[in-house]
Amino acid sequence: MVAISVDSPAESQKLCQSRGYTFPFLSDPGAETIRQYGVLHPKGGEGGKDIARPAEFLVDAAGTIRWVNLTDDIRVRARPESVLAAIDRL
Amino acid sequence: MKRRRNILSWAGFAVVLVALVSYIPFFALFPATRDVPWANYLLFLIGGALIAAGVRRAFRDPGHYRGKVAGSILGGLSALLIALFVVSVTYYSKQIPSAATALSVSRKAPPFVLADTAGNEISSAALLRDRRGLVLIFYRGYW
Numbered sequence: 001m002v003a004i005s006v007d008s009p010a011e012s013q014k015l016c017q018s019r020g021y022t023f024p025f026l027s028d029p030g031a032e033t034i035r036q037y038g039v040l041h042p043k044g045g046e047g048g049k050d051i052a053r054p055a056e057f058l059v060d061a062a063g064t065i066r067w068v069n070l071t072d073d074i075r076v077r078a079r080p081e082s083v084l085a086a087i088d089r090l
Numbered sequence: 091m092k093r094r095r096n097i098l099s100w101a102g103f104a105v106v107l108v109a110l111v112s113y114i115p116f117f118a119l120f121p122a123t124r125d126v127p128w129a130n131y132l133l134f135l136i137g138g139a140l141i142a143a144g145v146r147r148a149f150r151d152p153g154h155y156r157g158k159v160a161g162s163i164l165g166g167l168s169a170l171l172i173a174l175f176v177v178s179v180t181y182y183s184k185q186i187p188s189a190a191t192a193l194s195v196s197r198k199a200p201p202f203v204l205a206d207t208a209g210n211e212i213s214s215a216a217l218l219r220d221r222r223g224l225v226l227i228f229y230r231g232y233w
Contacts, residue, residue, distance in 0.1 A: 004227065034228060065193055
């Protein structure tokens, strides 16, 4: 499991320390990967910066997308049990 | 006779403030109180009822209770704060682009190489090596 945002590594480091996250947080400052996955939120950030819309993908060992969760509300994200259920179906 | 302070209106306003500021640092941490913020709505209801009771006794029994003006102002202010919360959770938090552009199931996941918090370059190929799969969580970030 990895998290991806436009935040700098230093910003993500602060977030991980304050919240106690131990999985990798990756930095995509130019939003290239975010764009490739089709989850760009143009001008969604502070000062009109392009950011990611919230989204979760499950990729299998062959590199194929097997499950996607796309919320329509920034407050509502995938629940752990639905991610685990998708992993069980791999 | 000295008129008593109308504590109900002030207590109600305090509950409304707690309801407003508790969502992000507390109730949003748990999916059960995050997706539908019922705990905050309940607190707003309790706060509103206390203010209503305070204002009611101020107007019904002005000989004993103060707070006609203060209670009305607190009531109006609370109504505004509650409206702000409701509009935020029902409208503003839904202002994100459509999901139509996102890659769908059975498509190839584009490979990537991105820096982790220590500045090391991490590739999707390395993350998938010897594993059944990989969960990617895209999030808005703190900018």
